[in-house]
Amino acid sequence: MSISLNRRRVVITGLSVVSPLGNTIADLTHNIFSGVSGIKLLDAEFVDKLDCKIAAQAHFDPTDHFSKHTYGMLDRTSQMALHTSIEAIKDASLEITDQLKPRMGVYLGTGMGGANSVEEAYIRLYRDNASRLKPFTVLMGMNNAAAAAIGLEHQLTGPNLTFSTACSSSSVAIGEASRQIRHGYADVMLAGGSESLLTFGTIKAWEALRTLAEQDVNDLTSSCKPFSADRTGMVLGEGAAMMVLESYEHAIARGATIYAEILGYGSASDSAHITKPSVDGQAITIQTAHQLMGRQSLFRPRFWMLTFHQKLFSILTPMVPAPCLMMSLKATRLKKHSAIMRIT
Amino acid sequence: MVADKMDIDVASIKPDSSLQSLGLDSLDTFDLIFSAEDHFKIKVPNDQIKIETLHDVSVLVHKLTIEQNK
Numbered sequence: 001m002s003i004s005l006n007r008r009r010v011v012i013t014g015l016s017v018v019s020p021l022g023n024t025i026a027d028l029t030h031n032i033f034s035g036v037s038g039i040k041l042l043d044a045e046f047v048d049k050l051d052c053k054i055a056a057q058a059h060f061d062p063t064d065h066f067s068k069h070t071y072g073m074l075d076r077t078s079q080m081a082l083h084t085s086i087e088a089i090k091d092a093s094l095e096i097t098d099q100l101k102p103r104m105g106v107y108l109g110t111g112m113g114g115a116n117s118v119e120e121a122y123i124r125l126y127r128d129n130a131s132r133l134k135p136f137t138v139l140m141g142m143n144n145a146a147a148a149a150i151g152l153e154h155q156l157t158g159p160n161l162t163f164s165t166a167c168s169s170s171s172v173a174i175g176e177a178s179r180q181i182r183h184g185y186a187d188v189m190l191a192g193g194s195e196s197l198l199t200f201g202t203i204k205a206w207e208a209l210r211t212l213a214e215q216d217v218n219d220l221t222s223s224c225k226p227f228s229a230d231r232t233g234m235v236l237g238e239g240a241a242m243m244v245l246e247s248y249e250h251a252i253a254r255g256a257t258i259y260a261e262i263l264g265y266g267s268a269s270d271s272a273h274i275t276k277p278s279v280d281g282q283a284i285t286i287q288t289a290h291q292l293m294g295r296q297s298l299f300r301p302r303f304w305m306l307t308f309h310q311k312l313f314s315i316l317t318p319m320v321p322a323p324c325l326m327m328s329l330k331a332t333r334l335k336k337h338s339a340i341m342r343i344t
Numbered sequence: 345m346v347a348d349k350m351d352i353d354v355a356s357i358k359p360d361s362s363l364q365s366l367g368l369d370s371l372d373t374f375d376l377i378f379s380a381e382d383h384f385k386i387k388v389p390n391d392q393i394k395i396e397t398l399h400d401v402s403v404l405v406h407k408l409t410i411e412q413n414k
Contacts (some may be wrong), residue, residue, distance in 0.1 A: 012385075068348070068349070068351050069349065069350050069351050069372075072349070073371075130379075132381075134375070134378060135371065135374040135377075135378050136371065136375065139371070149351045249412050
């Protein structure tokens with residue numbers, strides 16, 4: 001397979017996050033490299049009914065950021081996504097002009113969308129025997145609600161799509177957004193993801209899949225330990241992250257700070273198993289991303305990061321000096337992809 | 345109820361204020377009706393959701409409260 005390299009360069013110029021480890025890039029970075037865990041005892045009224053009572057909750061209060069009228073129409077997933085979109089644009093010092101609006105879009109990943117709103121509706125119907133639901137239930141529960149809210153907030157009329165490919169949703173959204181710019185359909189894209197699924201029903205469903213970690217008897221914050229021989233599974237969390245992607249030319253023309261360049265992205269389906277990724281599928285996606293990189297060397301990395309899906313393997317090789325390449329790999333269900341970024 | 349929903353000053357609301365002038369769009373209007381149904385224990389039939397001002401809302405709620413609480 002040959003891939004044409006006659007395409008535009010795509011760079012990252014804005015970043016923002018809502019996470020259990022902080023709601024700024026600085027706090028998140030500090031906490032990650034300080035070894036801080038975001039896992040705690042779940043703060044929820046139904047926690048006693050759970051086998052798995054731990055989670056990584058984000059510290060995010062919508063009343064700090066939005067009017068009641070705004071946050072009242074949005075699921076927590078959309079609230080976090082909308083907030084990160086605003087902060088990412090600020091971080092990029094991007095002025096959204098009328099000229100830019102049709103050339104700027106939103107690609108967002110989410111696995112379960114407005115899970116809180118859907119569950120609240122079920123509770124009203126089945127537990128409280130309500131005869132009707134809130135008027136906004138559909139608009140809050142639909143998977144594309146967050147991307148729609150972002151588009152409305154910033155008046156963006158470029159492409160606006162939501163990707164739902166389980167654990168790879170956000171990475172797919174970023175990769176596909178980079179293609180929109182690379183192929184000339186957009187100049188700027190907001191790309192990222194949001195997830196808030198710490199509801200009673202959702203956690204019970206994950207419990208049933210038998211993938212959730214047992215609480216570590218010595219330190220519950222260490223319950224997720226993918227490299228340990230005594231690892232027991234994953235821990236659910238919530239959060240959102242957003243990037244401003246733009247063409248290299250657009251970023252240079254406005255004097256933007258460039259954090260990184262997306263060099264390659266690949267996507268493929270291995271069609272082997274609903275949860276178990278195949279080696280071949282992962283290899284194909286990495287090869288596709290490498291081909292997109294063309295002549296740009298993979299052999300001078302400052303560090304590589306490989307993140308594997310769900311079965312909780314992760315490899316971080318030692319850092320060495322010089323140009324920096326980051327490669328991330330996510331694989332899930334029928335969807336796999338890899339993205340390669342150069343940190344400037 | 346409107347002031348709380350729309351984050352506006354109660355003093356700025358008058359009986360003849362149109363819902364549109366208070367910032368309510370069609371979805372907000374449905375949400376207002378939902379809240380009124382909860383608060384006044386009434387059910388607003390679909391064919392009676394023709395309200396443009398707060399006065400219209402008041403008249404409708406008053407009428408339905410009498411009719412449905414007999």
